Amino acid sequence: MKFQLATDKTPAGDQPKAIESLVSGLKKGLNHQTLLGVTGSGKTFTAANVIQQIQKPTLVIAHNKTLAAQLAQEYKDFFPDNEVHYFVSYYDYYQPEAYVSASDTYIEKESQINEEIDRLRHASTQALLTRKDVIIVASVSCIYGLGSPENYEKVHKKIERGFAMNRSEMLRMLVSLYFDRTNADLTPGMFRAVGNTVEIMPTNERVIYRIQFADNVVSTITKIDAVSRKIIGDVTVFYLFPAKHFVTPEDERMRAIADIQAELKVQLQKFKKEGKLLESERLKRRTDHDTALMKEVGFCSGIENYSRHFDGRAPGEAPYTLLSYFPHKPDGTPDFLTIIDESHVTVPQIGGMYAADRSRKENLVEFGFRLPSAVDNRPLNFKEFEERVGQVVYTSATPGTYELQKTEAGEGQIVEQIIRPTGLLDPVMDLRPVNEKGRYPGQVQDFIAEAEKVIAGGGRVLTTTLTKKMAEDLSDFLEEKGIKTKYIHSDVDTIERIEILTDFRKGVFDCLVGVNLLREGLDLPEVELVAILDADKAGFLRSETALIQTIGRAARNIKGRVVLYADEMTDALTYAVHETNRRRALQEAYNKTHNITPKSISKEIKSIADQMRTQHEEVVESALSIDVERYKKNPQKVLKEKKKQMEAAVELLDFETAAVLRDEITHLKEIAL
Numbered sequence: 063m064k065f066q067l068a069t070d071k072t073p074a075g076d077q078p079k080a081i082e083s084l085v086s087g088l089k090k091g092l093n094h095q096t097l098l099g100v101t102g103s104g105k106t107f108t109a110a111n112v113i114q115q116i117q118k119p120t121l122v123i124a125h126n127k128t129l130a131a132q133l134a135q136e137y138k139d140f141f142p143d144n145e146v147h148y149f150v151s152y153y154d155y156y157q158p159e160a161y162v163s164a165s166d167t168y169i170e171k172e173s174q175i176n177e178e179i180d181r182l183r184h185a186s187t188q189a190l191l192t193r194k195d196v197i198i199v200a201s202v203s204c205i206y207g208l209g210s211p212e213n214y215e216k217v218h219k220k221i222e223r224g225f226a227m228n229r230s231e232m233l234r235m236l237v238s239l240y241f242d243r244t245n246a247d248l249t250p251g252m253f254r255a256v257g258n259t260v261e262i263m264p265t266n267e268r269v270i271y272r273i274q275f276a277d278n279v280v281s282t283i284t285k286i287d288a289v290s291r292k293i294i295g296d297v298t299v300f301y302l303f304p305a306k307h308f309v310t311p312e313d314e315r316m317r318a319i320a321d322i323q324a325e326l327k328v329q330l331q332k333f334k335k336e337g338k339l340l341e342s343e344r345l346k347r348r349t350d351h352d353t354a355l356m357k358e359v360g361f362c363s364g365i366e367n368y369s370r371h372f373d374g375r376a377p378g379e380a381p382y383t384l385l386s387y388f389p390h391k392p393d394g395t396p397d398f399l400t401i402i403d404e405s406h407v408t409v410p411q412i413g414g415m416y417a418a419d420r421s422r423k424e425n426l427v428e429f430g431f432r433l434p435s436a437v438d439n440r441p442l443n444f445k446e447f448e449e450r451v452g453q454v455v456y457t458s459a460t461p462g463t464y465e466l467q468k469t470e471a472g473e474g475q476i477v478e479q480i481i482r483p484t485g486l487l488d489p490v491m492d493l494r495p496v497n498e499k500g501r502y503p504g505q506v507q508d509f510i511a512e513a514e515k516v517i518a519g520g521g522r523v524l525t526t527t528l529t530k531k532m533a534e535d536l537s538d539f540l541e542e543k544g545i546k547t548k549y550i551h552s553d554v555d556t557i558e559r560i561e562i563l564t565d566f567r568k569g570v571f572d573c574l575v576g577v578n579l580l581r582e583g584l585d586l587p588e589v590e591l592v593a594i595l596d597a598d599k600a601g602f603l604r605s606e607t608a609l610i611q612t613i614g615r616a617a618r619n620i621k622g623r624v625v626l627y628a629d630e631m632t633d634a635l636t637y638a639v640h641e642t643n644r645r646r647a648l649q650e651a652y653n654k655t656h657n658i659t660p661k662s663i664s665k666e667i668k669s670i671a672d673q674m675r676t677q678h679e680e681v682v683e684s685a686l687s688i689d690v691e692r693y694k695k696n697p698q699k700v701l702k703e704k705k706k707q708m709e710a711a712v713e714l715l716d717f718e719t720a721a722v723l724r725d726e727i728t729h730l731k732e733i734a735l
Contacts, residue, residue: 063144063194063195065113067110067140068142068143069139073108073111074483075103075104077103077107077111080097084097084477087474088455092453092474094456094465094469094473095453095455096405096455096458096465097458098461098477099480100617101459101611101615102482103481104479106136106140107140109122109401109457113141113197113399119194119196119198119389119398119399120196121385121451122197122198122199123204123401123408124199125403125407125411127559128563130199134148136585141195146196147185147197147198147199148182148200149182149203149384150183150201151201151203152180152183157169157171157172159171159426160422160426161426161431163429168431171363180265184250184265184307185266187208188265188266190388190389191303194389200384202411202441205384207366207369207381207383207439208386208387209307209369209373210382211387213310213314214309215303217304220300221283221302223281223298223299224280225280226278232273232275241253248263250266258276259275260272261273265303265304265305266303268288269286269294270288271285271286271300284296285297285300289722306361308365310372315372317374322353326345329433329434333345341429345430345431352365367432367436369438370439371435375438377438380450383441385451396451396452402456405457405465406458406461407462409456410464415441416441420440423436423437423439423440424437460610461476482617482649485652485653485660485661486617486618486622486662487617487650487660488643488645488646489616491623491643492624492626493628494626495629496598496629506595508627509525509627513545513591513593516590520569521588521589522567522588522590523572523592524573524586525592526593527575528595528601528604532595533576533577536549537575546570546573547575548562548565548566548574549575550563566586566588567586567588569588578608587662589618590619590622591625592615592623593625594609594624594625594626595627597626597628598629598630598635600632600634604634606637606641609626609638612624618662620660620662686726690733693730700730701730704723705723707723708723
């Protein structure tokens with residue numbers, strides 16, 4: 063398959079010139095190009111056109127999960143017939159392993175994995191290993207260790223009708239691929255066996271493959287909807303990848319265990335020589351326990367800390383990451399395109415991951431909680447990242463120092479995209495004092511008055527605070543004043559953030575309060591008013607870049623305006639106002655020359671969270687929509703009928719249907735009759 067852009071839109075404004083320049087630069091071999099595009103100028107559409115012309119697998123890196131989700135949805139809309147995937151950290155909650163020597167406190171690793179995001183990660187890597195028309199939209203988790211792509215691909219299995227294989231051999235094969243056996247509901251990476259039938263749910267899609275055997279041969283393979291149990295059809299062949307990214311063949315595993323034990327011996331001698339008897343005993347117990355589990359079941363908690371041995375890497379050698387799964391030329395150089403979105407934030411974030419991780423790991427090693435090789439379970443350092451991404455296009459309305467330096471060094475070019483196809487102007491800015499007796503009753507009260515006017519006209523409102531606590535408190539206060547409000551910040555779960563933003567666009571609530579997540583890249587055309595509280599407070603959240611980016615949230619609506627609450631004009635505030643007015647003047651001149659009447663951006667409301675919701679939830683909702691009216695007329699009859707159906711499903715070992723009926727019964731009971 064080739065990348066095929068599916069849209070009625072044609073490049074306009076500065077887009078044609080930008081597309082031509084970027085494509086030309088890539089063909090000339092430029093490794094660093096910056097697309098300096100103002101908010102609302104269509105940077106993602108420009109990038110999509112570049113991808114179609116270059117026809118290379120593409121990695122898009124965003125600095126947070128929310129922005130990555132929005133970009134993934136946009137690229138899915140542009141390339142519906144190609145493979146577009148979402149790759150972010152699969153932890154809903156993550157407390158890394160650590161040791162605080164000052165208080166002698168060991169903090170054990172705690173995490174809660176989001177199974178749906180884990181499935182999407184597997185879908186990403188499997189797409190990269192099987193197709194060329196792939197776009198992966200990722201957060202900076204793409205630079206963290208992932209396991210060898212060679213081993214991951216090597217142990218995948220081709221399951222084909224007519225294969226000489228019996229049920230027992232199939233079960234052993236699934237266990238070797240790290241699939242778990244269950245007698246209950248199937249989830250990705252699990253299988254169950256009933257009689258002469260084996261049912262498998264792969265890690266990359268929510269379907270079940272039912273395999274039946276006859277005379278030690280795979281007789282039929284049936285593809286089934288995972289929840290509704292509807293038969294999708296018979297298939298002749300499918301490919302099964304491992305249920306985990308860290309995969310090691312049996313012979314390699316035994317070699318790795320021997321290497322781990324050899325390293326343990328050396329480290330124990332070092333500790334004894336230094337008189338660290340407690341650390342020596344602690345390390346020996348931990349490592350012996352882990353290697354025993356590796357021998358018996360092939361896995362242990364925290365196995366990623368031994369990844370250097372399993373991968374066969376030398377000390378200090380870079381780990382395998384998502385970047386390793388992208389195609390490379392015969393000489394080993396990357397053969398894919400990288401787009402770093404909102405690069406002024408994302409590039410520094412990538413650069414800061416390595417040092418923080420290493421400091422924590424070295425402390426664990428020093429006090430005997432981990433072997434020295436644990437430090438090689440790490441993210442890439444920035445130099446390694448640069449070597450592994452090949453040609454890069456940075457996109458930002460406010461390029462950072464790194465991008466500008468690369469351009470000045472002659473390694474690339476800056477391509478400007480100032481003129482918006484819609485003719486939209488940068489927003490009008492209104493500077494107001496935080497406190498001025500008589501005229502303004504204070505920034506919050508003044509903001510409420512302004513917000514009520516906008517909401518009464520059907521518009522949406524954004525406001526930014528300096529801290530998470532302020533965002534939460536302001537949200538509660540606005541609710542008390544009768545304004546439908548939600549807050550969003552980094553502590554809100556990934557999928558919930560996406561759903562909040564989607565509900566905001568739909569008008570489920572009218573005011574969104576945030577800290578820094580309301581800045582870069584968020585596409586919210588319904589927003590008519592942006593209020594920046596404490597705009598004159600010096601710091602990261604009120605820097606030149608942050609202010610311009612936040613002001614840009616009002617640049618997608620013809621009624622867009624920004625109120626900045628400040629008692630003094632800081633250097634950052636002065637620059638942001640001047641630059642915004644400069645860009646506004648350029649657009650006004652262009653509109654006048656080309657007789658363009660500005661119009662708001664119109665964008666269909668979609669969310670990748672809809673695709674991340676499980677089919678189970680969708681089937682429950684569908685069933686409820688049918689049964690609610692019946693339940694209201696005769697609740698006891700409907701409940702009795704549903705319970706009987708649930709019990710019948712359990713007897714048939716049809717646990718998915720039983721689970722749907724169970725949850726439907728629960729929801730029906732919650733309905734107030």
